Amino acid sequence: MxxxxxxxxxxxxxxxxxxxxxxxxxxxxxxxxxxxxxxxxxxxxxxxxxxxxxxxxxxxWPTLRQPRAARAVSPELVALYDQRADVPVSTIVDVLSQAREQIDVLVYAAVFLHEAYPRLNDLLRERAADGCTVRIAVGDADSPNVRQRGREERFGHGIESRCRLALMHYRPLIGTPGIDIRTHGTTLYNSLYRADDQVVVNAHVFGVNAYSAPVWHLRRHGDGSLFDTYADSFDAVWATAQPAPREH
Structure with missing residues (x-):
């Protein structure tokens, strides 16, 4: 009409x-x-x-939908932490362990995972062997955005060395069926640890190290959109990322 x-x-x-x-x-x-x-x-x-x-x-447009009333709490929110240092590493490990179809990790370095849980690579191999698609994106240490993050967080060259260390941790996984390791040079707004319908999001705050920044744990909900927002952002970064070199 x-x-x-x-x-x-x-x-x-x-x-x-x-x-x-x-x-x-x-x-x-x-x-x-x-x-x-x-x-x-x-x-x-x-x-x-x-x-x-x-x-x-x-x-x-009389049929234009009115905006939904704001919710006090999203139905997708499982837990909220003041800072990453408050999150038990076991929380992230448990989320990854539950994956049956997909694991996505987007970070600059996040070497705390390997340091606190040395079996991380074994866990990822096991998930991949069971049919999980595993995608890991770590920061390109030579990226201008990584260097800028170091300046903003007053961390100097530390962030660059930690990116290289993270790649060293993940490099043994290169070539493993079902596992893809890439490096990216994007501005990292959030670190993401996604497993199927769950994602742990470490927000980044200007001038604050990641371990002091907030974290929220989300689970996809039929009426929600937060989870999909972060899942889509991972895909956007992944499309720009480059295969990690086998050796540096």
Missing amino acids: PNERLRATMASGGWTYAALAAKTDVDPKSVERWVNLGRTPRRATAMLAAETLGEDVHAL
Whole structure:
């Protein structure tokens, strides 16, 4: 059914499909569908279009969903820690141990895992042998972003050496069926330890070492989106990462 209110508003203001599309950063065909097929754009786009046209957004799109009320606590939140130092290493190890399909680790170094749990490589081999896909992304020590993190955290060259140490820990896994080790040079906003539908997120705070930054443990929930946000961010970094060299 055509959106006659939108058609009339655009006509009275002399708006073409192309002109409104340019203002709302969409394709002119999208605007044409809004008018002729009665399609409802995404909320942010609809609000921008309504503001541009000087109209009430719900007058133009009565079916536009109201934003969900904010939750006091996400249903995906399992636990929240003030800092990583408060998280027992066994918590992360237990999450990884439960994986049956997928393990993803995104860090700059996180050598505390190998230091506190020397069997980590054995655990990853066991999971891979049972059919798990294991992807590990560690920081490229020569990346400008890694060096910048060292300056921001007043850690100097320490972060670069720890990235090299992390790669040394993981290097024996290179070539193991089901395990892929890569290095990345992205800005690391969060360290991620994902196993199937669980993820432990170590947030990063400007000027603060990772062990002093907050951590949250999430479990995917049907109505939630937090888990998927972090899972998608891992995939985005992974797409830019390079295979780790067998030897340095």
